[in-house]
Amino acid sequence: MNCLLLPSAAFIDSRATITAAAQLMHIREVLKAGVGETLKVGMLGGKLGTGVIETISERAVHLSDVTLTHVPPPKLDITVVLALPRPKVLRRLIMDMTALGVRDIVLVNSYRTEKSYWQSPQLARIDEFVLEGLQQGVDTVLPRIHMHKRFKPFVEDVLPDLMTRQGIVAHPYAKRSLAQYIQSTASQADLLPDVLCIGAEGGWIDYEVALLTAHGCTALHMGARILRTEAAVNALLGQWLLHQNP
């Protein structure tokens, strides 16, 4: 946690109260902060700033002299369409995409998404993972999360409206590389694709790549190396971070 995010109701005048167990534990065990010390805080959906610890108890930390002056960093102008991955990796993927500033996250079914993934209790915890990502990335604005359990209707009916510029599909077996694509068409931030489709473990099957490309996406590889979904997401989004947050 590089900042502690609190709901707006936690702030009254220049005071704030922290009661969430994870945040209390972070103050106690990681920051080891005591009365009089300054914490980085933020209001969910609002600004970032600091507060001074006034009292600490088992159940609450009270802050005084709270000032929220910084606007959060801008979101990346991108929608990531992610084939729903194994529940175990979902947490880190949501955290990382949120910390990196992805504006819209679409979780979609795919051939290699096992049906049980949609029943996982982890799916109900996405809000937690988002909060972790915001507190990691020092942001206050929630990304929008969308879920589509049916791939074909999503690609045919929803995807085209998400794309105002270009869409790309990450596919290790594509003929063209992202590097060539960026050099030729997207060296400027406002020309970078605004939809990025990433498969889960095992990637997209040919039918899925064909349907995505038939609806406006370009299939691109990142070289001969095949990366874990998490590594691929971060390696790809690093391009947007560099171009859009210079």
Add this chain to the structure above:
Amino acid sequence: MNCLLLPSAAFIDSRATITAAAQLMHIREVLKAGVGETLKVGMLGGKLGTGVIETISERAVHLSDVTLTHVPPPKLDITVVLALPRPKVLRRLIMDMTALGVRDIVLVNSYRTEKSYWQSPQLARIDEFVLEGLQQGVDTVLPRIHMHKRFKPFVEDVLPDLMTRQGIVAHPYAKRSLAQYIQSTASQADLLPDVLCIGAEGGWIDYEVALLTAHGCTALHMGARILRTEAAVNALLGQWLLHQNP
């Protein structure tokens, strides 16, 4: 595993034998492959290719018709200097850096590296993590792993010799951004920095950044957002992947 890597001694003429438990389990439970099916294999330090399953037993899979024809992808021309992280994240970091093709990995002490990390049994398992990374990234060539338990002597005596071009230190509080730096000096692959220093959780302290910059590194940030070490490593190395594996 996107390929199964075997030591050279496992190959005899056009046959090969797989006996490692993790690989046998992968064939059985993930690939669910049977006699007559073709597997992607590679020789550690050698070439990549295929083999056909001839027999399967509890203890071994025998392959026939083994042909190794593909050279592995080139390594990225980069040394990553990483502050030794928590053992829990070490595995994924080593895997990802290996899959991405980092040529040299230096694990170094830092102020925020707890002493216990150097005693972790995970450190003795680095070879396993490297093998996982090679099998993920479809490569056969081991990265070189170096360990330096003392930060100052490493930076003063070893680091300058690792740098033939430029070094950079990832530091969220640096004045200059990586985007500006790449635009101004390193748009060509052969001008990209060849040393990249990345802190563990909490990053480098000011003294460490100062010592690194005094010995030839430039401190750069990637925008206002602070990323987990794993996310930062992948987001950063994505630049090298794109520039050096076009």
